[in-house]
Structures are given as structure tokens and as C-alpha cells.
Amino acid sequence: MKTKMIILFMMASVLLMPKTFAAAPFVVASQKAGGYQYSVIKDNNSFTWSVGHQDHLMVIKETKGNEIELERFRNSVEDINLHLFELIISAVYFLLVLITTLVIFKKNKQMFKGSHLIIIASLAGIAFYNSIVTSIDVTAAFQDARYYYSLLQ
Structure with missing residues (x-):
């Protein structure tokens, strides 16, 4: 019974302790991609942005x-990072499809007749198409970041 009372007292004392929160500024978000960068610092009820390109x-x-x-500059920098990863x-x-194709070709030339060639070509085509589309997205994200950075200057 004593142990339960002690535990109850400790829990109550922890809950009733005064809590102080410092109003110090802190970084909300920060990112760098493709030479562009931003960082958002919250101080009380206002936000201070640090935006830049290269130096x-x-x-x-x-x-x-x-x-x-x-916000659009922040989204552009995040898009650059995402599209570069993609x-x-x-x-x-x-490259994995090409290397696998070359290894299989060297070991078994008979495999490249009929439907196997169509499957490998479609896998390589999908990879190549995705690379082209993603490179266009990267270019668009760089143009957006450049545009919004120039608006902020």
C-alpha cells in the first residue's frame, strides 16, 4: 500500500511541476539541392528565411x-532534390538492365530469339523513358527555383 502511495505521489508531483518553455528561435526546415538552399527559422510568431544560391x-x-x-522557392528546392534522386x-x-542483358547475351545467345528480346527491350525502354521524363522534371525544377529566387532578390 505504501509503494502505491509513493508511486501516486511521484506521478502527481511530475504532473504538477511548473513547465517553462523557452522562446528561443529554432530551425523549422532546411534543405540544399542543386546549389539552391533555404532554411526557415521560427522566432516567436514570425518566420525568418535564409535563401541562397551557391555562395x-x-x-x-x-x-x-x-x-x-x-513557399514556392522551398517547393522548388525540394523538387530538385526529389527529381535528382529519381x-x-x-x-x-x-544500367542494370543493360549489364544484365550483356551478361545473358555472352552466356546464352539463343535466349535473344523471340519473346525474350521483346521483354528485355521493353524493360530497357521503360527505364530509358523514365530517365528522360525525370531529366525534364529536374530541368523544370531548376528553372522554377531560379525564377522564384530572382523574385525574392
């Missing part, structure tokens, strides 16, 4: 007038 870095206070451009995966898959 040029600007500090911008978020307002209603620049909120949309800052491009690497697509290129690795394409």
Missing part, C-alpha cells in the same frame, strides 16, 4: 507579400 545568401523576413514566393534511380535501373 550568395539572403535573409528575408516572411510577410504576407512574399509568403507565396518563399533520376539516379532511373539511370541505375537502365
Whole structure:
């Protein structure tokens, strides 16, 4: 019974302790991709953005007038990062299909007759198509980031 009372007292004392929260600024989000970078710092009820391209870095206070451009710049930098990763995966898959095809061709030339050739060609075609589409997406994301960065200057 005493142990239950002690545990109950300890739980109550932990719950009733005064809690203090520091109002120190902290980083909400930060990312770098393709030479572009941003970092969002929250201080009380306002956001301060640090945006940059290569070595040029600007500090911008978020307002209603620049909120949309800052969010779109952030989305563009994140898209660059995502599409570059997709491009690497697509290129690795394409190379994997080519290397596998060459190894199979060297070991068994009879396999490249009929439906096997169609399957391998379609796998390589899908990988090549995905690489092309993703490279176009990377280019578009770079253009978006460049555009929104120029708006913020």
C-alpha cells in the first residue's frame, strides 16, 4: 500500500511541476539541392528565411507579400532534390538492365530469339523513358527555383 502511495505521489508531483518553455528561435526546415538552399527559422510568431544560391545568401523576413514566393522557392528546392534522386534511380535501373542483358547475351545467345528480346527491350525502354521524363522534371525544377529566387532578390 505504501509503494502505491509513493508511486501516486511521484506521478502527481511530475504532473504538477511548473513547465517553462523557452522562446528561443529554432530551425523549422532546411534543405540544399542543386546549389539552391533555404532554411526557415521560427522566432516567436514570425518566420525568418535564409535563401541562397551557391555562395550568395539572403535573409528575408516572411510577410504576407512574399509568403507565396518563399513557399514556392522551398517547393522548388525540394523538387530538385526529389527529381535528382529519381533520376539516379532511373539511370541505375537502365544500367542494370543493360549489364544484365550483356551478361545473358555472352552466356546464352539463343535466349535473344523471340519473346525474350521483346521483354528485355521493353524493360530497357521503360527505364530509358523514365530517365528522360525525370531529366525534364529536374530541368523544370531548376528553372522554377531560379525564377522564384530572382523574385525574392
